[in-house]
Amino acid sequence: EVKNLEAIFDARIDRDEKIEPKDWMPEKYRQTHIRQISQHAHSEIVGMLPEGNWITRAPSLKRKVALLAKIQDEAGHGLYLYSACETLGVSREELYEQLHSGKAKYSSIFNYPTLTWADMGAIGWLVDGAAIINQVPLCSTSFGPYARAMVRVCKEESFHQRQGFQIMMTLAEGTPEQKEMAQDALNRWWWPALMMLGPLDAESVHTEQSMKWKLKRKSNDDLRQQFVDQTVPQAKMIGLTIPDPDLKWNEEKQSYDFGEMNWDEFWQVVKGHGPCNKERISARVNAWEKGKWVRDAAMAYAEKQANKEVK
Numbered sequence: 001e002v003k004n005l006e007a008i009f010d011a012r013i014d015r016d017e018k019i020e021p022k023d024w025m026p027e028k029y030r031q032t033h034i035r036q037i038s039q040h041a042h043s044e045i046v047g048m049l050p051e052g053n054w055i056t057r058a059p060s061l062k063r064k065v066a067l068l069a070k071i072q073d074e075a076g077h078g079l080y081l082y083s084a085c086e087t088l089g090v091s092r093e094e095l096y097e098q099l100h101s102g103k104a105k106y107s108s109i110f111n112y113p114t115l116t117w118a119d120m121g122a123i124g125w126l127v128d129g130a131a132i133i134n135q136v137p138l139c140s141t142s143f144g145p146y147a148r149a150m151v152r153v154c155k156e157e158s159f160h161q162r163q164g165f166q167i168m169m170t171l172a173e174g175t176p177e178q179k180e181m182a183q184d185a186l187n188r189w190w191w192p193a194l195m196m197l198g199p200l201d202a203e204s205v206h207t208e209q210s211m212k213w214k215l216k217r218k219s220n221d222d223l224r225q226q227f228v229d230q231t232v233p234q235a236k237m238i239g240l241t242i243p244d245p246d247l248k249w250n251e252e253k254q255s256y257d258f259g260e261m262n263w264d265e266f267w268q269v270v271k272g273h274g275p276c277n278k279e280r281i282s283a284r285v286n287a288w289e290k291g292k293w294v295r296d297a298a299m300a301y302a303e304k305q306a307n308k309e310v311k
């Protein structure tokens, strides 16, 4: 009977139908979606921390307002994604527990430090830039709640990317020191941003199955190529240099060739040994523990209200 259900399911995927939470789905489909959607949610939440570091030091009121709004958007994305994930039968408490205990992964990129204001520019421009390239195809992913969440998320990411590029542009047009600060941020964020799109296709264990299920619509390498081709002209436009001596326009393939990434560094960061992994997790655990009294008070209040209604 499961064989039969599986054939019907596969046919629905072939027809590009959306799979909804109450529909039958193979257990592996459910598990792989819980994995990817929860990693994505954790990334949004942990991703607030590097930028949170600069809220009190933004150079003007306008910059501070925009940065605050961006970080709040990220909180919203995290909450959407946790909700989408919960429709697959996992509770939010379990997901938080997985993050806080170090069991769950989140994007490697958020384990790097934010050393100067220019890093706010580089994150918006490069990290949100890479996130959009990865997430636009996810708007047509096969699982309905994930696909629908991505539509709004992508619109907001697009504002974030412009916000970051505008910071970089302003710095690059500024004093020599400001331009140097922008270049230094680009130097530090370029390679981590490329690696954020995941291991090489040849090393990517999930791509083949995820493509069949239309969870992933493009491979890691295709997305990376698209990111490079889109970003190199933007760097040129503002007079900054991509820190890659092997970067070269390839006339034949009509796109850029680029250098090799440091995959040892990537896997070290993914395994928890990046520059800020410990700091990020302890910030989350701390926020959770410090917020306990708020959760307790809200529960006590809700119980009191419920009792009142009975009388």
Ligand code: FAQ
Residues within 6 Å of the ligand: 035, 036, 039, 040, 041, 043, 044, 047, 048, 074, 105, 106, 107, 108, 109, 123, 127, 128, 131, 134, 195, 196, 197, 198, 199, 203, 204, 205, 206, 207, 210, 216, 220, 270
């Ligand atoms: N970091 O076989 P694949 C954002 C793991 S949101 C850590 O290629 P898959 C917004 C992978 O989980 C950024 N781990 O895996 C923002 C797997 O391990 P597992 C997050 C990584 O799933 C901006 C193993 O390596 N976006 O930036 C990474 O097919 C600014 C093998 O890899 C998403 O999560 C990595 N970079 O492809 C917020 C998008 N890459 O699970 C604040 C949704 C791979 O077996 C500020 N996710 N791994 O233990 C995806 O599209 C996919 O999951 C990929 C990875 C493409 C990330």
